[in-house]
Amino acid sequence: MSPLALFLTLIFVLIPLVLSKTLNLGLERDTIIATVRSITQLFAVGYILKFVFDSDGYLYILLMIALMIFAAVHNASKKGKAIPGILWKITVTIVVVELLTQAILLGFGIVPATAQYIIPISGMVVGNSMVLSILFLNRFTAELEANQNRTELILSLGGTPKQAVHTQLTDSIKASTIPTIESQKTMGLVQLPGMMSGQIIAGADPVQAVQFQLLILFLLLTTAVVSSILLGFLSYPSLFNERMQLIRQKND
Amino acid sequence: MTIYEPAIHFMDVRYSIDNKPIVGPITGSFPSGRITTLVGPSGAGKTTVLKLCNGLLSPDSGEILIDGQSATTFEPTDLRRKVGMALQDAPMVNGTVYDNLALPLRLQKKELPEPDAISWLEDVGLSGDYLHKKASELSGGQRQKVSIARTLINRSDILLMDEITSALDKASRREIESLITRINQKYGTTIIWITHNLEQAISIGDYTWVLISGELIETGDSHILEDPADERVRRFVKGELQ
Structure with missing residues (x-):
């Protein structure tokens, strides 16, 4: 241009x-x-x-990724202040998702281990993991608030904290990942994905652009599901103390 | 007067939230095998006392003894099965009446045989036809009965009732009252019942605790409510404290 x-x-x-x-x-x-x-x-x-x-030095690549993760964690942790220790829980979630996806991509040689691939893909994975963490936390805190009676019921019948929040946890995991899955169903019909459009405009072969877009779509599916499940299972135990009591309680 | 062993004994128990005292210091007992009513103005800390009894809350200081044993020595899940609680608005989980009755056992990875479920339903005055009805379709009184049956399934020695009749009409209230009296007599279950209905407290309760502003002001035979010794209790009974 x-x-x-x-x-x-x-x-x-x-x-x-x-x-x-x-x-x-x-x-x-x-x-x-x-x-x-x-x-x-x-x-x-x-x-x-x-x-x-x-x-082309790996140190710079790592620095770039660290910076992305730092910004993403900072942004997402604003949403889960009600959950103790949410900062490190989001950090663990995003780091694990990034390590898992890069290990598969580089381990199986799906993409070359160069900055040109690692950085943009990491950006998409970290960004998506951040958005999913925010969606999950919004939903989970709302579910807990709305169903405090149910949580109390299960605890008072002799249930464990995990049993007490199980429905709220799985509902929130489902609710936060459904948009990712649903948007993939109409992919290419309603609009062309941004990355694919960019590649086509830059002169790439459309079929090759589609192949890369598919890689990204599948990658984001894993990112979405793993992020919300991991964050969910890291979050719920800190809502209870060692006597299996809800830490924040309403009073009569 | 017969002396009953305490089922639950509070020893100088205090509980606060963010340094704001909610209850205490409370020292007193709930006699074993009897019905004790817990009365007092709203915000007196009645629900907090119930939650302290079954370990949904722990005191900041003091000790609670359950059958003479410190509450902290029980596993939290065991304590909550031993000291069952029926919640004020009888929350139901999604599904049928059976799903709700089976819940306490499912939490222990056990199943509730259908004939047992029917006999529990009949025990609380509902026919077996209700078993596969959706819980969301029950009336207020039916929900409370299912909630009580669900609490009974854990075979608790002590039952905590949090204003379970406050939202019911007179007929349903009478049914629940006679049900609780029957449970108390049939199984020898200790009952601790929060009520704002003083007439109910006198007619149903053997014993009463009057809580005002988190303090146990008066305790004794239910008939103390007819002629309270304490001025604050007198004002509460007259309806001047709400």
Whole structure:
């Protein structure tokens, strides 16, 4: 893309700005902030990636992945403050999912062990694991809140903490992974996935673009299911103490 | 007056949340094999006392003895089976009446034979026809009966009842009252029953605990409610404390 063409893409920013101003929508400030941030963040990451690809050192790859995980954990942990120790639980979840998927991809030689593959795929896995963690935590805390009676019932009948939250846990795991599975059913019918579109625009063979997209889709399926199950099973024990009592209790 | 062994004994028990005292210090007993009612204004800490009895909560200080043995020496799951609890709104798990009755045994990886389930239902005054009915289709009184039967299946020595008749009409309330009296007489089960109905407390209870602001103000034969010694209890009985 020529610098002029890139400059002309700003027309697509100008249209919402003009409309917002005319109709008094008050979106101008956020639109400008979003535009400036996306330009600087994407160019910064672009130049960093170029540097990492050129140097081809594993240390830089690891640093990049660590940075992604740090940002993802920081973001996701805001959602689960009600659960004690949620920060390290999300860290373990995302690190395990990243290690598992990379081990399979690199171990079986599905993709080459170069920065060009490892970093973008890690970005998708970590990002997806973060979103799934947020979805799971939102749902799980809501389920616990709404079903405190049920939890208390099972405990008072002599059930263990795991039995007391089992339904809420499995419901939350299902609810958080269903969107990933459902979106795969209409994939290619309604819209072309972003990564595939990008590859096609950049001149790649569409069939090869499809092959890579399938790899990513299946990868994200594992990411989704493993993230929410792992986070679920790490989270529920910290809701109870050693006397099998709910740590946060309502009172009469 | 007959002296009964205490089924549950509180010794200087205190419980607080975020440094705010909820109950205590409480020292007192629930006599074995009797029906004790727990009365007091809302927010007096009645439900907290029940939860302390079956280990859903632990005291910050003091000790609770169950049949003379410290509550902390029991496995939490064993304690909750020994001291069963029927919750205020009789929550049901999704499924049929049978699924709800079988729940206590399923939690121990055991099954409840259908004929047993029917006899438990009949024991609480419901016919076997209810067994495969959806729990969500039961009336308030039927739910409470199923909830009581479900608690009985653990064969608890002590039953805790948290305002189980507060949402019921008069006829259903009378049925539950006679059911509880029958359970008490038939199995010798110790009953601890929270109620806001003082008439019920006097007619059903052998013994009563009056809690106000987390403190055990008066305790003794239920008839103390007819002529309380303490001024606060007098005001509560007159309906001046709610």
